[in-house]
Amino acid sequence: MGSDPHQLSLLQGFGTPKNAPGTSPAAATNPVAQVLIETSLPHLDRIFDYVVPEALDAEAVPGARVKARFGGQEMSGFITRRTSNAPEGVKLAPLAKVVSAQPVLTDELLRLATAVAERYAGNVSDVLRAAIPARVAKVDKEFAARPEQPVAPDATSADGAGYPEPSAGAAEAYAGYEGAGDFLAQLAAGAAPRAVLASHKSYGRASWAAQVAHAVASVRQSGRGAVVVVPDAKDLASLEAELQQVLGADQYVRLTAEDGPTPRYRNYLRLLHGEVTVAVGTRSAAYAPVQDLGLVALWDDGDDLLLEQRSPYQHAREVLLLRSAQSGCAALFAGVSRSGEVERLVGSGWASALTPSRPFLRKATPRILNTADSFQQERDPMLRHARLPHAAWRAAQEGLERGPVLVQVARTGFSPALSCQDCRTPARCTDCNGPLAQSGRTATPACRWCGRLATNYACPECGSHRLRASVAGALRTAEELGRAFPGATVVSSSGDHIKSVVESKNALVVATPGAEPVAPEGYAAALLLDGNAMLSRESLRTPEDVLRKWFRAASLVKPSSEGGLVVVTADQEAVVAPLVRWDPAGAAAREMQLRRELQLPPAVRIAALTGKASGIEAFMADFELGGSLRSVGPVELPSREVQERPGESSEHRLLLFFSYQDGPKVTAALRHRKAALAAKRVPDPVQVRCDGIDLL
DNA sequence: GTGCGAGTATGA
């Protein structure tokens, strides 16, 4: 070909009146669309330019979802900008079509997704996949027909004459919390305070949900919007109940996968167009396109549901932290317990702690009793051989006269119940008739009720000594306990049968952690039964996680002034102590102190490289360690394959440890390396995952 | 993934 090919194509692209047959003229102004292609290939995760044909000019707005020919195939992407100048030295392909003219990728969202991708050494388009709901054609039509009405949705609409002063409701929700009034006032005044809220209740007027709802109401007084993220549907229901009280049902939208594509997309567009300015939902709601954002809030950040399950495995807390930094808005992290990450925010002074005062807490929280406590055991020598620990038994019995009683049991699989290998008769404790279970890693089965070890168990039916694991979820436990407490209505909540609310006064509610229904008046008592089994899990995170589950259950129980009592049965007194004292902040501070000394997360950041040993070696070949960056491994992972194929090398994992300060540098380098290797298509690709809490 | 150009093998 004789002449310069770029020259030729540019002339064509810019629409000289007479074009080659088949090419349509380009748009008159800003004929170039910068498009972010949706791909999970790291080296292609960037912006490419296309010519906008005149026919697509009107629809091809920044933020629109489009299709474009890329490489061999037509791929989808989003227009990030329209510009006038084409890049030098490339010939531009035309945009194939505009899928939807709704500008779903806003500037702000692109900036956020980019920051998240950088933080996690991942792809921008992977982040966007979680952030932008699937398009629904009929919803597009609704919005196309609707006259553009960027209503100022501010303090005028629902609140009528403005928000009813530092409302009575807000005062009640935050009673006992020093500094709360100031925090709310700052929100209302348009400032951007950042706080870590130590909620103590999960029901009633002073619940975390009420507290968060009032924070949202305050920020709305300043005319700004808010985003609230919660781990699951049950928490969302609690929050929505309060928001309806405080704001009104039409003043917010929910964004959650559970609603299905149509309402989710509709709500997304309503936010996008400023029809509503408050978004609540599960983890993907962190990206909600709220206009004029004033507050991001997160409830219970320790819940692992907030961790995205797809690459780059981002956590809603980090997303919201990045977002609040970018938009300079207020931030609120609420929880009954406190995660290590949030403790860092308090420790560094980034956020202030909103904590109820000691004397207030003493009255407002239930009494906590540890039956495994040596002091208790001395006073109650019957304990080891009683049926349920005596104290637990009595707490339940007496509690049932005053209200519902919660029994928290470990999830199925944590401590599978045992039955006879030969005749399938359920294995029972010879002392108390409770179910036997394999708890943790100890070989000897133990009674789940009294904890007694069943050494040398013999089946009462056939005399066999062999035991097999059988599934005993909350359902089975409920059955067992129902027999133990005749007269009580036994309710079970776990797995896919989660109940949000329990109304019955004399219900014995058996629930797994995270599935506990709310009792509107509070539980009279709670028994936290499987502490030892839960604590036996081998993970760096275990104590924090178990404590979190206990605190959440305990926050559902009436205060001690109304007879509320929590009985916990666990041997590790160091873990139980903060619960007994109701001191989540102290527990988090101590745990973080330990982590800092050991240089373990979340005091430092980590990245895990997973893949074939050869792949990891290639990845690390000219990767510079230094500064705070150190590497551990690689170690071979226990293979999940039933049979390792000969010649096929197994998966390995290398861990990188680095400081938060060096984080951006390290993740940028990881990302760069990933892209370079992917472009070269070196064999044995390596998966990079940052700050996976379940890795250690 | 796929199309394309460079480079190389192959046959007339």
Added chain:
DNA sequence: CATACTCGCACC
């Protein structure tokens, strides 16, 4: 010397 084919890599 012309044509067939593979390989690598850019992809707007």
